[in-house]
Amino acid sequence: xxxxxxxxxxxxxxxxxxxxxxxxxxxxxxxxxxxxxxxxxxxxxxxxxxxxxxxxxxxxxxxxxxxxxxxxxxxxxxxxxxxxxxxxxxxxxxxxxxxxxxxxxxxxxxxxxxxxxxxxxxxxxxxxxxxxxxxxxxxxxxxxxxxxxxxxxxxxxxxxxxxxxxxxxxxxxxxxxxxxxxxxxxxxxxxxxxxxxxxxxxxxxxxxxxxxxxxxxxxxxxxxxxxxxxxx
Amino acid sequence: xxxxxxxxxxxxxxxxxxxxxxxxxxxxxxxxxxxxxxxxxxxxxxxxxxxxxxxxxxxxxxxxxxxxxxxxxxxxxxxxxxxxxxxxxxxxxxxx
Numbered sequence: 001x002x003x004x005x006x007x008x009x010x011x012x013x014x015x016x017x018x019x020x021x022x023x024x025x026x027x028x029x030x031x032x033x034x035x036x037x038x039x040x041x042x043x044x045x046x047x048x049x050x051x052x053x054x055x056x057x058x059x060x061x062x063x064x065x066x067x068x069x070x071x072x073x074x075x076x077x078x079x080x081x082x083x084x085x086x087x088x089x090x091x092x093x094x095x096x097x098x099x100x101x102x103x104x105x106x107x108x109x110x111x112x113x114x115x116x117x118x119x120x121x122x123x124x125x126x127x128x129x130x131x132x133x134x135x136x137x138x139x140x141x142x143x144x145x146x147x148x149x150x151x152x153x154x155x156x157x158x159x160x161x162x163x164x165x166x167x168x169x170x171x172x173x174x175x176x177x178x179x180x181x182x183x184x185x186x187x188x189x190x191x192x193x194x195x196x197x198x199x200x201x202x203x204x205x206x207x208x209x210x211x212x213x214x215x216x217x218x219x220x221x222x223x224x225x226x227x228x229x230x231x232x
Numbered sequence: 233x234x235x236x237x238x239x240x241x242x243x244x245x246x247x248x249x250x251x252x253x254x255x256x257x258x259x260x261x262x263x264x265x266x267x268x269x270x271x272x273x274x275x276x277x278x279x280x281x282x283x284x285x286x287x288x289x290x291x292x293x294x295x296x297x298x299x300x301x302x303x304x305x306x307x308x309x310x311x312x313x314x315x316x317x318x319x320x321x322x323x324x325x326x327x328x
Contacts, residue, residue: 004255004256007255008255050285052285120288128284128285128287128288129284129285129288130285132289133285133288133289133292133293136289136292136293136296136297137292137296139297140292140296140297140300143300218297222297222300222301222304225301225304225305225308226304226307
């Protein structure tokens with residue numbers, strides 16, 4: 001009971017903080033100037049029609065590498081905790097297939113999710129979205145069939161290989177920029193034509209690696225969580 | 233402009249109701265769905281604020297994988313099970 005009101009108290013305090021921020025700061029007039037400079041410059045120097053992608057991969061690529069390593073650490077920790085089976089707290093659910101609606105819906109959704117996931121990843125430098133969002137959609141696409149049919153599970157070894165390969169491609173692309181006397185993870189191959197599928201240099205390669213890595217990590221994380229209680 | 237205001241009002245009500253439901257629901261699966269609903273409503277706000285990238289992330293992670301993660305964690309802790317749910321439905325009363 002106490003924790004509930006504690007949560008509400010926290011929410012009220014947070015609302016008060018936001019209220020103070022809103023009243024003290026004029027709306028729509030941020031004190032920073034970097035945003036406008038990036039908006040002016042990104043389309044011509046990086047060549048990505050989606051400015052967010054230009055910022056995420058070109059201007060702060062090493063931050064993205066940090067995000068990837070945090071995800072990797074989290075997925076590794078979950079694998080460490082859940083990988084050693086037979087210590088489940090609850091009674092295990094039997095490995096029965098899901099209901100008819102789940103199985104039929106998954107059969108229908110799997111190719112669509114695959115298509116949407118890869119579309120979001122490959123068009124990350126043109127339209128909203130990118131490796132992280134598309135990778136999550138890919139993870140959902142590969143977890144849903146296992147939820148519907150728990151006996152046909154995916155191999156963790158294969159997913160670890162995909163993850164490692166994608167991470168290696170990301171870092172090697174970043175190191176490749178060093179060979180051309182550029183900064184680590186700087187986009188190579190020039191900006192290209194704005195809005196074309198093959199533009200923005202190496203950014204699509206980087207985002208494809210990010211998408212595969214995020215998808216494999218999250219899929220194996222969710223599978224560990226879902227299959228462990230089925231094992232007990 | 234009016235339709236945008238209407239959408240905002242509907243979404244504010246939806247998000248607030250879903251957030252309160254997530255706090256006070258006894259059924260943990262229902263609470264997980266409620267948190268996913270909060271994320272879905274917030275992602276609509278992100279679209280209206282012209283941040284489609286953030287909206288995609290919020291919808292995919294918050295509404296999609298987040299709800300699934302909470303439900304699977306609850307199932308792993310033994311707080312919610314499929315067959316228990318079905319049995320209680322056959323018995324005629326809701327679980328927990």
